[in-house]
Amino acid sequence: MLCLQIVWRKLLNRFIHRAGAS
Incomplete structure (x- = not known):
């Protein structure tokens, strides 16, 4: 479960960074 949380985060x-860069 922890691994999944790390991947999700x-x-x-990355998604936020992409949105912010845009």
């Missing part, structure tokens, strides 16, 4: 972070 990484994905979210």
